[in-house]
Amino acid sequence: MSVLAVAGGQLLADSVISFDLGALARNFWALTIDGLTYGAIYALVAVGYTLVYGVLRLINFAHSEIFMLGMFGQYATLMLLGFGPSGNAYSEGTMMTIVYLGIAMLGGMAVAGGAAVGLERVAYRPLRKRGAPSLVFLITAIGASFVIQEFVHFVLPKLTGGTLGGVNAQQPIRLVQASDVISFANTSISNIEIVIVVSALTLAFAADVFINRTKFGRGIRAVAQDPVTATLMGVSRERIIMLTFLIGGILAGAAALLYTLRVPSGILYSGGFILGIKAFCAAVLGGIGNLRGALLGGLLLGVMELYGQALFGTEWRDVVAFVLLILVLMFRPTGILGESLGRARA
Amino acid sequence: MSTTPHDPAAGSEHGDQHLGTDEELVTSDTMPEEFLPDGGVIETVAVDVADLHPELADAEQVAELVAPDRTIRAKVGEPLLQMQQVTMKFGGLTALDDVTFDIRRGEILGLIGPNGAGKTTCFNTMTGVYRPTTGQVVFDGRPLGRTKRNEITRLGIARTFQNIRLFSDMTALENVVVGTDARHRTSVPGAIFRSRRHRAEERDALDRGMALLEFVGIGRRATQQARNLPYGDQRRLEIARALATEPKLLCLDEPAAGFNPAEKEDLKGLIRKIRDDGYTVLLIEHDMRLVMGVTDRVVVLEFGRKIAEGLPAEVSADPAVIAAYLGVPDDATA
Amino acid sequence: MSTETTSTVAHLGIGDRFRLWWDALARPTQWAVGVPFIVLIALLPIIKPPVLTTVGTDFAGVLAQFGMYALLAIGLNVVVGQAGLLDLGYVGFYAIGAYTVGLLTSPDSPWNQTDSWLSQKWAWLFALPIAIAITAISGLILGSPTLRLRGDYLAIVTLGFGEIVRLLADNLTTITGGGRGLSRIAYPIVGVSESRPTGYFSAGNNQAPITSGVAWFWLSIVLIIVVLLVVGNLQRSRVGRAWVAIREDEDAAEIMGVPTFKFKLWAFLIGASIGGLSGALYAGQVQFVIPTTFNIINSTLFLVAVVLGGQGNKLGVILGAFVIVYLPNFFLGRTELFGIPINGNEIANYKYLFFGLALIVLLIFRPQGLFPARQKLLAYGREVYVAARRAALALTRPTSDETTGGSR
DSSP: OHHHHHHHHHHHHHTGGGOOHHHHHHTHHHHHHHHHHHHHHHHHHHHHHHHHHHHHSOOOTTHHHHHHHHHHHHHHHHHHTTOOOOSSOOOOOHHHHHHHHHHHHHHHHHHHHHHHHHHIIIIIHHHHHTTOOHHHHHHHHHHHHHHHHHIIIIIHHHHTTTSSOSSSOOOOOOOSOOOEEEEETTEEEEHHHHHHHHHHHHHHHHHHHHHHHSHHHHHHHHHHHOHHHHHHTTOOHHHHHHHHHHHHHHHHHHHHHHHHHHOGGGOSTTTTHHHHHHHHHHHHHHOTTOHHHHHHHHHHHHHHHHHHHHHHOGGGHHHHHHHHHHHHHHHOTTOSSOOSSSOSBO | OOOSOOOTTTTSTTOOOSOOTTHHHHHHHHSOEEEOTTSOEEEOOOOOHHHHOGGGGSHHHHHHHHSOOOOOSSOTTSEEEEEEEEEEEETTEEEEEEEEEEEETTOEEEEEOSTTSSHHHHHHHHTTSSOOSEEEEEETTEEOOOOOGGGHHHHTEEEOOSSOOOOTTSBHHHHHHHHHHTTOOOOHHHHHTTOHHHHHHHHHHHHHHHHHHHHHTOGGGTTSBGGGSOHHHHHHHHHHHHHHTOOSEEEEESTTTTOOHHHHHHHHHHHHHHHHTTOEEEEEOSOHHHHHHHOSEEEEEETTEEEEEEOHHHHHHOHHHHHHHHOOOHHHHO | OOOOOOOOOOOOOHHHHHHHHHHHSOHHHHHHHHHHHHHHHHHHHHHOOTTTSOSSSOHHHHHHHHHHHHHHHHHHIIIIIISOOOOTTTHHHHHHHHHHHHHHHOTTSTTOOTTTTSOTTTHHHHHHHHHHHHHHHHHHHHHHHHTTBOHHHHHHHHHHHHHHHHHHHHHOHHHHOGGGOEESOOOOOOOOOSSOTTOTTSTTOOOSSSOHHHHHHHHHHHHHHHHHHHHHHHHTSHHHHHHHHHHHOHHHHHHTTOOHHHHHHHHHHHHHHHHHHHHHHHHHHHSEEOGGGGSHHHHHHHHHHHHHHOTTOTTHHHHHHHHHHHHHHHHTTOOEETTEEOOHHHHHHTHHHHHHHHHHHHHHHOTTOSSOOOOOOOTTTHHHHHHHHHHHHHHTSTTOOTTOOSOO
């Protein structure tokens, strides 16, 4: 039909021809660095998804809201420390800035970690006790996600006299003045990017060590592989589950601070949603249930996103993650590094 | 005993004269109900089967309704399924090692062996779920290739499960009808517009379904939810559902698990009845007494190898078989 | 392993009492009761009963929206409730249906056909089946590669699909109008007169008693009945049974010979078609489409309707849809309730919070929803249930013995 031909033609003219390889080539290094920065953040959040999935076979849909709460947590911590939104960044000196950021990160971690454990207690544990099928867990997770979002949207402003939450994003509190530290090719790496990537990698490394080298980590892996035997070996399943959520929450809280450094105007009730989905895509990309897979997937997704943005235009950036997800699930559902546990195909 | 004359038009979709307005009150207040924790309220009422279909009162007619209607190449007594030097390796593990035996049409064959002997692998290879590493499986004259799971019944093999896997949200009758659906062809357009084929197949499903339930002995439970049936009836229901697919070969995977001796006797009777109705039965079991009492021939596996085959009496006296199950005294191996 | 307990007379829920009463009625009686009931519902926006009528918005408009959401709930119920496939991106089908009508009939669209072969008068009517067809095809495209995935993955993939559709609508600006959307979409032109120069279905029709809201509400009632008949026929057939089997135990279903992939795909197709139908209705009613309507939050609302009403129960989900549409609108503009002053607008704002909470609470304490499904899966099953009931009545007569069945 001629309508279809016209339609196809216009689609081509609209999106595919704005396939700008030149933009990608010109800005390759800048894009890669930026991609790795975002990717590091995705990686930390992805670990939360992957751990919970590994232990419970549950996609914790509300993890994106845990991240969002982390953002508000670190913001509130900064406010308590006496900082406020302002046009220019504070300049407290490198040492103190790091200290303050560290405290804010701890604040974010505390809020996110606490929220994660609370979520598990209130929403998931009763379902586990009743032996609900996994469909029900998923739907509850969605419900929890919306409850938390709407809580920050409407209730939090009432509780904090309008300083936190509400319809608009929080006014940014800038602690760090962005400045270029290393220059090469035709691009440079800024201090913020270094902080983000280094912190994220450190935390990721710590998480990896924890999972693979400590007694608690062994417990997590045991419960993930065989809950019944683990219980027989004296591992408390409930405690492990709580620990898993706690770790995921803590990492998400850390990621929240790092994200705010990069996107200061992103602290909004709906600010976690898309990022959460992308982080989940990253976890699947790397291999769900696999911690290193989550890290790899996060970095990879971050970079691919930025390349996609250069190639097709900014408005298509979010689509990259979804398309990648669908492709991965269709062609290699176990992800790049493979699933550690369980299988993807029905 | 129903005192109202059986009206063939009663209960049809277009008229229902037997329940007047004064009777629903009776129904809802005095009918014993079961309250399930998940909110389901189920009638534990028995269906008076003969009231529904007079022919179901007669056991012979039931057997006729239930008998399979399929062309089978192999004649009675000839091999229906042949395992020919089947070896099955998973990586370094050899689950089956050069296993050869036949299942003859019309017999009840027992497949026994201690845990880990390879019975389940053997079973999966027979049904085409696994492809043998070497050797082949010939079913009704044709070599078995790799089969997709939902084509197994089309081949003509039906099975029950070790852990009962009924559709718990459906009634007993509905469970059996899913089995009959395997041989039907109605799809979405036919269902939406109620084509002639749809109506004929639904009629057939209902008639055969009721007959099958009656055949295995649970006719009165037709409208009860599958999850509410007593354990023994659930096992029978699974058998009825498998029979509904009109299999050439019926495979029963540990059907007596959890039964007491009296129930095992009933089960033996049912298995014989199934065979007498024209089916071939493969029985995988642990319980020696059950197997010896009902099978025509027995095959014994141990560590993936066939160690004995023959009449039950021969096999149960075979020292190798006894050793496999009971172990050998230390000095005998020295 | 269940043991049979016979004589504990437990408490019968309202739904079950009602169902027992309803099932016992003869067909003609069922029609005699059902039809007046439906007529009464249809007349609600005209009668405008005092407490029920919404204060802040047009009651007929609310009911018209309820009609569309009810259709969506029935469609999603086929996918989620019956076949057990968690589809989080159902809003995508809604969007495709609406945008197809928009693209074909809006003057803003480059693919507008109303100046070529679609006459303005019949534009919407002709665009309707096209919208359904296109949405069905999209369901096919989405389902074919993804229905082999396990439940949780399917959920995320469908979520991605829903978002991709919205992003496409938002970004393909020259075709879809981007954020501005498409306006002046065609609507059925029926009953042009002096007081209604653009007919009953135009958004400009405010002429009481039959305003545009009323007209669209009646149209959706008709469509709901048709869809219910179709879905009902499917339930009481091989297809419906396959869906329940797939939902319960997909592996066992396959081993019993159920062609699971085929019927999962059909479930998707039918769900998509119904979604597309509802989208086309929406486009015709509000006469413009913008991407923000079709976001994940609304997708979740449809899910809430299904879960609330009772997954698998096609009538229950209609009630679920009524709750999620009506309740927020009930509060809108209301400043007092039973003498207590309230801020209705604020309460309406909290709707997502309340529904999210409702979802969590429901799934913990009553996962089967308000009206649990008791679907009939046999086309000629009525006679069996009647026989069962007859046997039950025999219980009340002291001489009968209900534990003997079968041959005598």
